[in-house]
Amino acid sequence: MTDDSAAIRNRLAWQCRRGMRELDELLNGFMARGYAGLGEGEREAFVRLLEYPDSVLLECLIGRMVPADKDVAHIVRAIRHTTAP
């Protein structure tokens, strides 16, 4: 990993620090196990997802809401799949 990509990854990891335990679990789990396998477009969609307010993010990640942005919806499915019990 280059210094730049490490910094980007660290920045994203910090964006995954949220106000809720549930979001920490899902987002940090995905950063650890799913993020590295994303393509460039998927990473951009992940960044867009992280801009959602916490309560909306939770609604999406626990399956109560589907984002209108199809690429973000794809990332939501990937997070749910990666972190499923």
Added chain:
Amino acid sequence: MHIPNRRFDTLIIGAGGGGLRAALQLSSADAHVAVVSKVFPTRSHTVAAQGGVNAALANVRPDNWHWHMFDTVKGSDYLGDQDAIEYMCRAAPQAVYELEHFGVPFSRLDDGRIYQRQFGGQSMNFGGEQAARTCAAADRTGHAILHSLYQQNIRAKTHFFDEFFAIDLIRDAEGCLLGALVMEIASGELLLIQAKTTLLATGGAGQLFRTNTNALINTGDGMAMALRAGIPLQDMEFFQFHPTGIAGKGMLITEGARGEGGYLVNAEGARFMERYAAHAKDLASRDVVSRAIATEIREGRGCGEHRDHVLLKLDHLGTETVHKRLPAVCDMVGTFLGTDPAETPIPVAPTAHYTMGGIPTNRFAQVIIPEQQGPEEPVPGLYAAGECACVSVHGANRLGGNSLLDILVFGRAAANHIVDFLKENRYHRPLPDDAVEQGMARLARWEQKGEGESVDTLRTELALVMEENCGVFRTEEVLSAGLDKVTALAGRLADVRLRDHSAVFNTARIEALELENLMDVALATVASALQRQESRGAHSRIDYPERDDVHWLKHSLYDRTTRTVDYKPVRTKPITVNSFPPKERVY
């Protein structure tokens, strides 16, 4: 090394509900306010509060602030300071109406008034029938409050330092607070924020425990900064465990599940809460239910392969009811357990939830410390509010719906006192030559290179020790071993090394600083728990099963330098009404 310096009237560390409520009051009074937050403000832990805000509005059932006060004193197991509790309960309706004016969309009754729901520990007429006192914005009350307050602060031109981490407070030789040394996480650059007044509003320390409901950000930063500035922590042995966390994971299953008719069963399928709280049963206060679950597990009536949890049953309510009334619970359980609670009972166990103890303050939110054998004295210029503070309105146990109230009432109270303080203290005090020495030494330590233990290893061990040795059930033996273990872990901190010493977004460094904070708070918690030889509220000692008002109706104060615990009296005299004398707490 040159460190840039910015000057403000008030520095607020923490951008949850308490910090933002104070900031809004101050900015609206034309004070020059800086808010430092390690995450973007609307990602603060207040966002997670689903339940609501208690206020005796009497919109659904008869109510008044005095009944609310009684419930809070009783809920605190009589350790709460009754002057602060009276102040909070009287201020509650106004706090709710102010939120309404700030834009919080409270749920409504058909006639337009604010809807109020029932929560555990609420009563009418001083211990009578169940009251309905909690105002909520659906199941997003914390979110609604946080976003409304943030937007109001933007309007009021509060200055935000987003993603800045506070390293240490700055105090001069006279003990006055002058601000703090902070670090921008993105760049690793330092900034000295000089302020005439500083408010700590950094939230709790749930990350002390392995199984907890708290966000990762809740690492007791403000409490640890206070300790390092020579301020003791009060009542740290009182940590609330929410009775119904998803077993093995910690996520909270709301009390609303029991409010809708859910109940707990043990491995024998028996409704055991009837034996612990004959009247309130499954809606007894959190410490009572947590202890009951822990007792069932300890006595071999736990469920599952490891007999380490009980079951929360909702399946008797019917699929339609469960899905309609508790959709969030269904989705949560589906996501984290892969089951449907309308069909399968939820495995639950107590999960660390709320820090009742914290930085000692009076009801004006001034941080107060004991003076040599004399009365308590405020630390000039320093305030604390919310979960990081101990005012103490929650005493030994917090009631549901009182935490959002606490941050709103005492965030506002802090701001009101600060406005008066600023009128009398118009100029910044000079910075001492060694203003940033302590903070710089703290940072320099993490620049050491070479082989050593990892931050993750120590943090994982600490959380496990705290869970096993300072959890729901406590004995002399368990706590003594806990203190030894945490002390040993604190000793090993010196051997921990960072591998990444880069400046830009070095989150490993931030996590190391958080670990230091957790370690100090852990020592305070386990040392205070070991000393208190009684069971009161959330602090339950098997070897001292009774509350002992003769010897222990007092607040503990943990001092970091000497690692000792001292005590001070509970303020049992309210402001205008008669005291509620200690009685047996029966639900």
